[in-house]
Amino acid sequence: MDYAAYFAANRESQLNELKEWVSIPSISAQSEHKQDVNRAAEWLAEALARAGLEHVAIHPTAGHPIVYADHLHAPGKPTVLVYGHYDVQPVDPLHLWQTPPFEPDIRDGKLYARGATDDKGQLFIHIKAIEAILRQEGALPVNIKVCIEGEEEISSANLYPFLQANKELLAADAVLISDTELLAPGQPAICTGLRGLCSMDIAVRTAKTDLHSGSYGGGVPNALHALVTLLDSLHEPDGRIAVAGFYEDVPELSAEMKAELAKKGVDEEGIRERLELDALFGEAGYTYAERVGARPTLEINGMYGGFQGEGTKTVIPCEAHAKITCRLVGRQNPQDILDKIERHLRLHTPPGAKVSLVQREKGNPFTIEPSVPVLQKAADAYEHVYGVRPVFTKDGGSIPIVEAFARELTAPVVLMGFGLPTENLHAPNEHFHLENFDKGLLTIVTFLRRLA
Amino acid sequence: MDYAAYFAANRESQLNELKEWVSIPSISAQSEHKQDVNRAAEWLAEALARAGLEHVAIHPTAGHPIVYADHLHAPGKPTVLVYGHYDVQPVDPLHLWQTPPFEPDIRDGKLYARGATDDKGQLFIHIKAIEAILRQEGALPVNIKVCIEGEEEISSANLYPFLQANKELLAADAVLISDTELLAPGQPAICTGLRGLCSMDIAVRTAKTDLHSGSYGGGVPNALHALVTLLDSLHEPDGRIAVAGFYEDVPELSAEMKAELAKKGVDEEGIRERLELDALFGEAGYTYAERVGARPTLEINGMYGGFQGEGTKTVIPCEAHAKITCRLVGRQNPQDILDKIERHLRLHTPPGAKVSLVQREKGNPFTIEPSVPVLQKAADAYEHVYGVRPVFTKDGGSIPIVEAFARELTAPVVLMGFGLPTENLHAPNEHFHLENFDKGLLTIVTFLRRLA
Numbered sequence: 001m002d003y004a005a006y007f008a009a010n011r012e013s014q015l016n017e018l019k020e021w022v023s024i025p026s027i028s029a030q031s032e033h034k035q036d037v038n039r040a041a042e043w044l045a046e047a048l049a050r051a052g053l054e055h056v057a058i059h060p061t062a063g064h065p066i067v068y069a070d071h072l073h074a075p076g077k078p079t080v081l082v083y084g085h086y087d088v089q090p091v092d093p094l095h096l097w098q099t100p101p102f103e104p105d106i107r108d109g110k111l112y113a114r115g116a117t118d119d120k121g122q123l124f125i126h127i128k129a130i131e132a133i134l135r136q137e138g139a140l141p142v143n144i145k146v147c148i149e150g151e152e153e154i155s156s157a158n159l160y161p162f163l164q165a166n167k168e169l170l171a172a173d174a175v176l177i178s179d180t181e182l183l184a185p186g187q188p189a190i191c192t193g194l195r196g197l198c199s200m201d202i203a204v205r206t207a208k209t210d211l212h213s214g215s216y217g218g219g220v221p222n223a224l225h226a227l228v229t230l231l232d233s234l235h236e237p238d239g240r241i242a243v244a245g246f247y248e249d250v251p252e253l254s255a256e257m258k259a260e261l262a263k264k265g266v267d268e269e270g271i272r273e274r275l276e277l278d279a280l281f282g283e284a285g286y287t288y289a290e291r292v293g294a295r296p297t298l299e300i301n302g303m304y305g306g307f308q309g310e311g312t313k314t315v316i317p318c319e320a321h322a323k324i325t326c327r328l329v330g331r332q333n334p335q336d337i338l339d340k341i342e343r344h345l346r347l348h349t350p351p352g353a354k355v356s357l358v359q360r361e362k363g364n365p366f367t368i369e370p371s372v373p374v375l376q377k378a379a380d381a382y383e384h385v386y387g388v389r390p391v392f393t394k395d396g397g398s399i400p401i402v403e404a405f406a407r408e409l410t411a412p413v414v415l416m417g418f419g420l421p422t423e424n425l426h427a428p429n430e431h432f433h434l435e436n437f438d439k440g441l442l443t444i445v446t447f448l449r450r451l452a
Numbered sequence: 453m454d455y456a457a458y459f460a461a462n463r464e465s466q467l468n469e470l471k472e473w474v475s476i477p478s479i480s481a482q483s484e485h486k487q488d489v490n491r492a493a494e495w496l497a498e499a500l501a502r503a504g505l506e507h508v509a510i511h512p513t514a515g516h517p518i519v520y521a522d523h524l525h526a527p528g529k530p531t532v533l534v535y536g537h538y539d540v541q542p543v544d545p546l547h548l549w550q551t552p553p554f555e556p557d558i559r560d561g562k563l564y565a566r567g568a569t570d571d572k573g574q575l576f577i578h579i580k581a582i583e584a585i586l587r588q589e590g591a592l593p594v595n596i597k598v599c600i601e602g603e604e605e606i607s608s609a610n611l612y613p614f615l616q617a618n619k620e621l622l623a624a625d626a627v628l629i630s631d632t633e634l635l636a637p638g639q640p641a642i643c644t645g646l647r648g649l650c651s652m653d654i655a656v657r658t659a660k661t662d663l664h665s666g667s668y669g670g671g672v673p674n675a676l677h678a679l680v681t682l683l684d685s686l687h688e689p690d691g692r693i694a695v696a697g698f699y700e701d702v703p704e705l706s707a708e709m710k711a712e713l714a715k716k717g718v719d720e721e722g723i724r725e726r727l728e729l730d731a732l733f734g735e736a737g738y739t740y741a742e743r744v745g746a747r748p749t750l751e752i753n754g755m756y757g758g759f760q761g762e763g764t765k766t767v768i769p770c771e772a773h774a775k776i777t778c779r780l781v782g783r784q785n786p787q788d789i790l791d792k793i794e795r796h797l798r799l800h801t802p803p804g805a806k807v808s809l810v811q812r813e814k815g816n817p818f819t820i821e822p823s824v825p826v827l828q829k830a831a832d833a834y835e836h837v838y839g840v841r842p843v844f845t846k847d848g849g850s851i852p853i854v855e856a857f858a859r860e861l862t863a864p865v866v867l868m869g870f871g872l873p874t875e876n877l878h879a880p881n882e883h884f885h886l887e888n889f890d891k892g893l894l895t896i897v898t899f900l901r902r903l904a
Contacts, residue, residue, distance in 0.1 A: 214849025397666025
């Protein structure tokens with residue numbers, strides 16, 4: 001049976017398996033889901049064993065476990081390390097989901113569920129491609145190692161030490177990851193750059209207790225005023241980040257790079273309309289594609305303080321909180337950037353306010369040259385299945401461990417995504433176009449066979 | 453039996469009654485407490501009847517009910533209208549309460565409970581003073597009307613139309629209110645000025661959904677950034693409010709007024725230490741007493757948006773919310789101020805953000821001359837019980853209906869408070885010093901008898 005016929009025959013049972021997996025709420029950021037994260041790891045380990053992989057092991061860490069498996073029976077052939085993650089993002093605001101995030105639903109050829117595209121659905125392609133080759137041919141054309149973590153959405157804190165401690169176990173000639181996007185329906189893309197990431201929690205404290213704005217209003221600091229002033233000081237009105245030295249290690253965009261980004265043919269007006277925005281907004285002097293693909297950011301991801309209930313409360317809040325993240329590019333170092341932000345916030349703290357900061361995630365930016373041979377083979381595989389040659393893009397997102405894989409294993413990392421930019425990852429109604437699930441299976445089979 | 457002996461003999465049973473009342477969570481701002489608010493009104497009506505008042509009636513309104521009662525058997529004597537409120541503020545942050553807000557607890561001579569001082573405890577003084585005179589003398593020295601609302605903490609929206617529609621029912625020679633403060637332990641005060649109040653909800657919307665900061669970060673507006681910019685634009689760094697025309701109807705402080713406020717002898721360093729603040733903060737060019745007593749304010753009371761849970765979420769939030777209130781002085785008009793803020797916010801809205809505003813409360817500032825005879829009689833009563841003559845003060849708080857009573861009934865309003873500035877009203881661990889409950893009973897009995 002050819003592979004297209006094989007996958008068609010097994011489609012329903014494979015999708016039912018995937019639905020089972022995405023129904024497990026493995027939200028790594030929320031401790032109440034600790035058991036669900038473990039369940040998702042166990043489910044994954046069983047699926048890897050069913051696929052025919054060997055040495056399946058769940059490695060406990062200080063956080064969520066890492067699942068390893070391999071199939072090393074192709075002597076003289078290259079070894080491919082498949083990486084992915086079985087953890088998912090939180091789901092709020094829950095009321096905006098059309099169907100519950102952990103009750104997977106297939107509508108209009110799309111699978112709706114948290115994790116459908118990021119990353120369970122995409123990772124599942126690899127498992128089923130490997131299973132298919134083993135069932136069809138009884139052997140794999142290359143050596144395969146699989147290393148799947150449960151902390152990608154919270155910055156892979158425990159994968160990095162695992163990687164350092166297990167360089168031999170994980171040693172490979174290439175790392176294969178599907179956690180990025182096609183450029184558009186029918187147009188594949190290979191990602192040659194990812195932004196780095198760092199994050200910080202900010203807390204502001206003023207008086208020892210909330211105060212009545214009648215008795216004290218006008219005479220005492222307000223924690224929300226102080227937080228608003230601090231946060232507003234982080235950007236210039238033209239969108240530039242106002243933290244001293246923030247852009248120090250950001251290379252100026254070369255004419256070549258600008259041309260490459262322009263080739264993506266981003267439809268700014270289309271994006272604006274689809275998001276129902278009055279206007280796009282970003283750093284002055286750059287196009288949308290440049291801002292998202294090759295420039296760093298500083299975003300406030302959440303904020304709260306004072307009275308948030310119904311009605312009015314005439315209170316002067318004594319505490320206020322915010323969460324920020326930065327996307328990094330070029331030679332920006334996450335620790336250095338967090339230190340610069342910290343310095344900025346301490347300098348700008350208004351009278352009467354005390355600021356406390358917690359530095360959280362730290363991931364370096366990643367970049368690779370399109371001319372690397374394994375990337376060209378990946379491009380051939382895409383072209384074989386999609387009928388068009390993929391473009392080489394820079395992605396605005398971050399997979400903090402990618403740069404670490406490349407550095408520690410001195411192996412090229414192949415980012416072959418099958419998601420779409422419109423699939424609401426990290427937002428309500430996340431989904432995965434099953435057309436790309438189908439084509440993804442064939443693409444990965446083709447890629448692994450051509451690597452041999 | 454003299455009154456001191458009478459109140460001593462009845463103290464325990466009266467406090468038990470009061471504890472029963474403050475245990476009812478009559479939070480007017482929260483619709484889930486609608487039934488509790490009704491229960492508090494019913495409890496009050498029964499207490500008024502028990503005290504010997506007549507024509508006790510619970511008047512339904514579009515919101516929470518108004519409780520009326522009277523005792524009009526002193527022909528030729530003045531009529532006093534007692535006003536107060538049986539609703540209370542919300543209780544969050546709940547975790548900062550040492551004992552639950554609706555499980556009243558007496559410690560160190562203080563009653564701890566939401567509403568203990570604002571205003572159930574203070575209002576209860578009037579009920580028990582009237583009851584005492586009726587039981588001791590069989591008649592009242594003046595005519596008494598009682599009008600108690602359940603919406604003071606949400607700006608008396610329904611009391612104002614009730615007042616306009618029932619001017620004859622409520623007609624009086626003086627209005628008596630205990631919802632303000634002594635200057636300090638042992639030093640009574642009569643309030644001759646209250647700040648006005650207005651409030652507004654602000655909502656910012658950007659994209660139609662939350663977005664992933666990897667895919668979109670740098671290229672689209674962030675609702676929290678827009679809100680932070682808007683809110684920060686409302687103040688100058690020196691504490692002045694930056695809204696055009698905000699100070700137009702604020703009279704400059706006269707030398708006389710400054711001297712009167714200075715007489716309060718506010719211990720700025722003591723306040724700073726008690727609140728555990730690094731520094732006090734307020735409008736440049738004014739003392740603490742001037743800022744709180746005679747200058748207008750604009751405070752952010754609450755704010756929320758984006759991810760507020762544990763950990764990190766790399767999201768660009770599409771909505772963000774804030775609640776603000778202003779304290780007004782002089783001839784500032786709440787509607788005019790809200791309109792000016794609205795204009796300011798529309799002018800300062802950053803690109804890509806849509807702002808929606810809901811105007812809420814609107815109460816005028818109030819002022820009265822200390823020389824008014826009924827205020828001098830109130831001063832005599834205080835002096836008789838506390839041994840010192842009260843000072844005449846301006847209070848930074850707002851009782852929006854006070855100005856309306858004075859205007860609609862053309863009657864002087866006597867603000868005789870028995871609370872203390874340290875009693876955490878509107879904050880966790882609200883309490884009431886029972887020493888002032890005891891002295892308050894005697895002061896009100898003395899005042900009513902001297903009015904005759």
